Amino acid sequence: MSRKIVPGVDPRLLIRDAAKLLPQPSRRLFLRSAAGIGALTLLSGCDIIDGDTAEHALARISRFNDRVQALLFDPNKLAPTYPESMVDRTFRFNAYYDEDEAPEVDPATYKLEVGGLVDDKKSWTLAELYALPQEKQITRHICIEGWSLIGSWTGARLSDFLKRIGADTRARYVWFQCADTYSTTIDMPTALHPQTQMSFKFADQTLPRKFGFPMKIRIPTKLGFKNPKHVVAMNVTNKDLGGYWEDRGYNWFSGL
Amino acid sequence: MTAEAIPVSKTSAAIHPPWVRVSHWINAVAILIMIGSGWQIYDASPLPLFNFTFPTTITLGGWLAEGIAWHLAGMWLFVTNGIVYVTLGLATGRFRAKLFPIRPRDVVRDLVAALRGKLAHDDLSTYNAVQKLLYLGVLCAGVVIVLSGLSIWKPVQFQQLTTLFGGYDRARYVHFFAMSTIVAFLAVHVALALIVPKSLRAMIVGR
Numbered sequence: 001m002s003r004k005i006v007p008g009v010d011p012r013l014l015i016r017d018a019a020k021l022l023p024q025p026s027r028r029l030f031l032r033s034a035a036g037i038g039a040l041t042l043l044s045g046c047d048i049i050d051g052d053t054a055e056h057a058l059a060r061i062s063r064f065n066d067r068v069q070a071l072l073f074d075p076n077k078l079a080p081t082y083p084e085s086m087v088d089r090t091f092r093f094n095a096y097y098d099e100d101e102a103p104e105v106d107p108a109t110y111k112l113e114v115g116g117l118v119d120d121k122k123s124w125t126l127a128e129l130y131a132l133p134q135e136k137q138i139t140r141h142i143c144i145e146g147w148s149l150i151g152s153w154t155g156a157r158l159s160d161f162l163k164r165i166g167a168d169t170r171a172r173y174v175w176f177q178c179a180d181t182y183s184t185t186i187d188m189p190t191a192l193h194p195q196t197q198m199s200f201k202f203a204d205q206t207l208p209r210k211f212g213f214p215m216k217i218r219i220p221t222k223l224g225f226k227n228p229k230h231v232v233a234m235n236v237t238n239k240d241l242g243g244y245w246e247d248r249g250y251n252w253f254s255g256l
Numbered sequence: 257m258t259a260e261a262i263p264v265s266k267t268s269a270a271i272h273p274p275w276v277r278v279s280h281w282i283n284a285v286a287i288l289i290m291i292g293s294g295w296q297i298y299d300a301s302p303l304p305l306f307n308f309t310f311p312t313t314i315t316l317g318g319w320l321a322e323g324i325a326w327h328l329a330g331m332w333l334f335v336t337n338g339i340v341y342v343t344l345g346l347a348t349g350r351f352r353a354k355l356f357p358i359r360p361r362d363v364v365r366d367l368v369a370a371l372r373g374k375l376a377h378d379d380l381s382t383y384n385a386v387q388k389l390l391y392l393g394v395l396c397a398g399v400v401i402v403l404s405g406l407s408i409w410k411p412v413q414f415q416q417l418t419t420l421f422g423g424y425d426r427a428r429y430v431h432f433f434a435m436s437t438i439v440a441f442l443a444v445h446v447a448l449a450l451i452v453p454k455s456l457r458a459m460i461v462g463r
């Protein structure tokens with residue numbers, strides 16, 4: 001399959017639109033365009049490279065890798081922390097949309113909806129969330145693309161919050177919905193990790209819009225895309241509700 | 257008929273036993289998957305010190321997610337096969353017999369001979385000093401690429417390993433340079449196999 005650049009069209013926007021048109025997540029692994037070195041030298045003319053066979057095989061191995069990563073995950077192992085001097089204060093905006101398209105959440109009307117396997121399903125105002133005991137962490141944010149930056153986040157431990165709302169911590173997952181169309185699901189052991197944080201501040205300042213105002217879930221034991229921003233709802237569940245990038249082919253566990 | 261009259265040449269040992277040939281070709285598939293998908297992953301965020309990306313025509317996977325899917329599937333093939341190969345290489349004594357000793361004097365002599373096009377390769381079962389050095393070198397690059405890869409994949413769970421490579425960002429460079437070493441080896445290795453076709457035959461049928 002040849003790749004043509006359409007003049008006057010931003011390829012990134014084109015890809016984004018194309019992704020929306022695809023009928024189901026499993027079809028979104030665009031193996032048809034995979035004309036890689038392996039294909040050219042070894043597997044050319046062979047169905048395995050661009051058929052559903054390879055697509056399904058890779059998806060199955062990715063799920064196997066989820067299980068391996070869950071076994072490798074040590075709930076007591078902390079991500080390395082760094083001194084204040086190493087914090088990158090400019091940091092980097094990163095999303096599937098441009099910075100001026102980031103959701104604008106009104107702090108006055110904001111509510112965090114809580115649902116699923118929890119005793120107390122009352123929603124939380126920003127003032128109530130800010131009143132939770134908070135702590136600061138300086139950790140490395142690692143993007144699936146490969147780049148990394150050291151940042152400083154301040155907020156409440158997610159594990160404390162889950163206990164406070166009477167969450168069934170034997171449930172398998174916690175799902176987060178964001179103010180945009182973003183969502184992600186994480187495993188319960190990671191949700192209970194001491195460094196998994198409901199972050200309200202970046203570099204000691206109120207979390208700016210570009211970094212996820214009013215609340216980001218900071219998980220230094222997972223790749224950046226598993227750290228949702230502008231979180232408006234969370235759900236404790238036994239059902240994997242997927243996520244924006246997970247549904248598009250990124251490995252589900254994506255632990256560090 | 258006396259025993260001495262029976263020809264023995266037909267029954268002489270293969271240059272490469274079956275386990276070497278099988279693991280060699282599994283490794284060939286695995287390393288091409290790892291290199292092609294690795295280039296796709298690299299392109300998502302090129303290393304800051306380098307100002308280039310790999311052309312999409314030679315990368316494996318249509319975009320980042322597919323590159324990663326191939327890379328983290330291929331790693332099982334590459335690592336499992338590599339462990340079997342190294343274990344058998346050590347256990348059977350093949351590494352010791354084929355790759356050692358490597359004397360610096362011999363390396364210089366054979367390198368000069370090779371560059372003059374005067375290096376003999378009549379006996380495929382014996383490696384010259386340059387070959388020994390290259391095979392040992394690529395084995396080491398293989399170990400480094402696996403360990404640096406692990407330190408990039410799991411910089412929290414295997415953080416001591418990541419520290420050993422100078423931290424996450426430097427481990428990416430180590431991984432890249434190990435890849436470059438293997439690609440450079442491959443260029444020489446494949447070129448020489450084509451120049452001396454009987455060496456290619458030996459790796460397929462054993463002799």
